[in-house]
Each structure stands twice: as structure tokens, then as C-alpha cells.
Amino acid sequence: xxxxxxxxxxxxxxxxxxxxxxxxxxxxxxxxxxxxxxxxxxxxxxxxxxxxxxxxxxxxxxxxxxxxxxxxxxxxxxxxxxxxxxxxxxxxxxxxxxx
Amino acid sequence: xxxxxxxxxxxxxxxxxxxxxxxxxxxxxxxxxxxxxxxxxxxxxxxxxxxxxxxxxxxxxxxxxxxxxxxxxxxxxxxxxxxxxxxxxxxxxxxxxxxxxxxxxxxxxxxxxxxxxxxxxxxxxxxxxxxxxxxxxxxxxxxxxxxxxxxxxxxxxxxxxxxxxxxxxxxxxxxxxxxxxxxxxxxxxxxxxxxxxxxxxxx
Numbered sequence: 379x380x381x382x383x384x385x386x387x388x389x390x391x392x393x394x395x396x397x398x399x400x401x402x403x404x405x406x407x408x409x410x411x412x413x414x415x416x417x418x419x420x421x422x423x424x425x426x427x428x429x430x431x432x433x434x435x436x437x438x439x440x441x442x443x444x445x446x447x448x449x450x451x452x453x454x455x456x457x458x459x460x461x462x463x464x465x466x467x468x469x470x471x472x473x474x475x476x477x
Numbered sequence: 478x479x480x481x482x483x484x485x486x487x488x489x490x491x492x493x494x495x496x497x498x499x500x501x502x503x504x505x506x507x508x509x510x511x512x513x514x515x516x517x518x519x520x521x522x523x524x525x526x527x528x529x530x531x532x533x534x535x536x537x538x539x540x541x542x543x544x545x546x547x548x549x550x551x552x553x554x555x556x557x558x559x560x561x562x563x564x565x566x567x568x569x570x571x572x573x574x575x576x577x578x579x580x581x582x583x584x585x586x587x588x589x590x591x592x593x594x595x596x597x598x599x600x601x602x603x604x605x606x607x608x609x610x611x612x613x614x615x616x617x618x619x620x621x622x623x624x625x626x627x628x629x630x631x632x633x634x635x636x637x638x639x640x641x642x643x644x645x646x647x648x649x650x651x652x653x654x655x656x657x658x659x660x661x662x663x664x665x666x667x668x669x670x671x672x673x674x675x676x677x678x679x680x
Contacts, residue, residue, distance in 0.1 A: 379485050382595035384526065385587055387489050391496050393580040398500035400572030406505045406551060410512050414496050417519055420531075428526040428599055433611050436528050437620045440612065443534065444627040448634035450543050454550045455641035461554045462644070 384425035392418030403468050405460075409453045416446045485525055491518030509547045516540040528607040 391414055398411030420439045427435025460467060495515025499508045516539050523532035587595070605611050616624045 379481055379525065380596050380598050382587075383485065383489075384522065385595065386584070387492065387522070389580060389583040389587065390493060393576045393583070394493070394496040394500055396579055397573050397576030400575060401500065401569050403569070404505055406547070406554075407499070407508050410499050410505075410508055410547070413512060414499060414515070417516070421519060421522060424523055424526050424528045424531060427528070427607075428602070429595075431599070431603060431606070433607065433615050434619075436531055436607060436612060437615050437623070439528075439531055440534065440616075441623055441627050443531075443538065444631060447538065447543055448630050450546060451634045451638040452641065454546060455638035457550060457554065458642040462642075467554060 381425040381429040384428075385422055388418045388421035388425070390418075391415075391421065403470055405453070405457050405467060405469050405472075408469060409450065409457075412449065412453075413446060416442055416449075481525060484521065488518045488521040488525070491515070492522065506548070506551050509544060509551055512547075513540050513544050516544070526607075527602045530607060530609045530612045 395411045395414030395418060398414065399408055402408055402411065420442050423435045423439045423442070427433065427439075457467065460472075465471070492515055495511050495513075495518060498511030499515065502508045502511055516535060520532040520535040520540070523529075523535060
């Protein structure tokens, strides 16, 4: 399989993630769609690593996975804090940063 | 070679179906499960690209640990169904259009780049390509600083999550008398139940 197929697939996955981030209002689902976007990027990185035959792109993808894990942890912590304060779990109603 | 192609198309269909499921399914719990399916299909694609270690990490860390965290939080806050196309603003309505435009743009950008290697099949990978040994050697020699930065980032995120999600003392009392607080908020409609209002109550 040529890397072009994998790159095209990663573009499709990334765009599905973008659409989800824009459409959905539940912050949990927005986080899930962010995961989709990061995974699309990861797939492109790994296919380019295969294309060049070096491991650098794979290291990059590994670091992206670490960053995604951090993002999930902080985002879920925020959602739990929102729930504890009995705020609506809805990104549209979160319009100010003051805690 | 034929087997590889069949595997690619099966995994690609699974990945796209999982991604569409995440976006389309209304119940967040099933969205998480769809993402698990998507991640498994993606791990298969990683294997096709000779990234064995990353495929294993994807399954163990992502589909295992991170998704369990998601399931816990969905169970904790109760996955409320939301209408898929609500009365949301212009952004929600133009979202799919924007995503399609982005896909078109990406297709033109990649197709127009005339990267010859995109079309040609890559040669046989070097022995040990993508194995844990190679990844580990790279992480500890050429990419030592990113490796250390990633570990520091994980530490910061763990501390940040504990700080964000811990029980605040003022809120615990409010939790004991939650019913009265809600009643008070109903009785005083002048004060909106925003973040500022909640923190004012806590103080």
C-alpha cells in the first residue's frame, strides 16, 4: 500500500473530528472528537515515518499520544469540576473563564 | 500484498465508521464505545505501517487506560442524551460544511504536492523497524529532551487534574444542602447560575 492511502484516510478522520468539535455541545463528546483529530494526525505521522524508513515520525506520534493523555486528564478534571458545581454540561453555556 | 490491501480497507472502513459513530451517536456512553472501536481499527493500520510498538501502545494506553477514564466520567456525570442538531448557533449548523471544505482543501494540498513517494509503494522496512528496541534507543539518544519534557508534562497534568477535580471545602457543605441551594436559586432568578454565581455561593 502506498502512503497516499494512509494520508488520505488520516485527512478524512481529522475532518470528521473537526465536524464533531463544531457540531456537538457536550464537552465530553468534544473531547472525544479532539481525540479523533489527534489520531488522524498520528496516522499521517506514522505513514510518513514508514515512507522515509526512519523512526522519527513514530517518536513524534508517541509524544502526541502523551500530550493527548494529558489533555484528556485535564479536560475530564474540568468536566468533573463543572458537574460538582451543578453547572450545565454544555459548552454553549460556558461563556466566561471566571471560576 | 493482496492480503495487506484487504486488511487496509477493512481497517479503514472500521476507523471511519468508528469516527462517524463518535460524532453521530447521541448518547456519550456509546460515543466512547465507538471511539474504542476506532482506536482498535487504527492500531491495525499502525501494524500495517510496521509500527508495532505504537500499535501496542495505542491498544494498551489509549483503548485501555484512557477510555476507561472516559467511561468512568460518563458514568459519574450520567450520559444525558442531547439532540444532535439543536437550536445551536450558526457554528453548529455550518460545522459539517466547514469540515467538508477542510477535507477538500487537504485533498487538494496533498494531491497537488506531487510527492512522488506518496504513490509508490515503500520498500521493505529495515529489520527491527518500529520495534520497541528501536523506539527505546531513539528516545534515549536522539530524542532525550522531548522524552524528558513529555514525562514532565505528564507530571504537571496529573497534579493539575488532582487540583481541578478535588472537593472544595465550601462546596462540600453546599452538597449536603444541595436541595435548599437549588431551591434558593429558583427563588432568586435575578442571580444567574453561572460560574461566578456558584463561586460566590462557595465563598
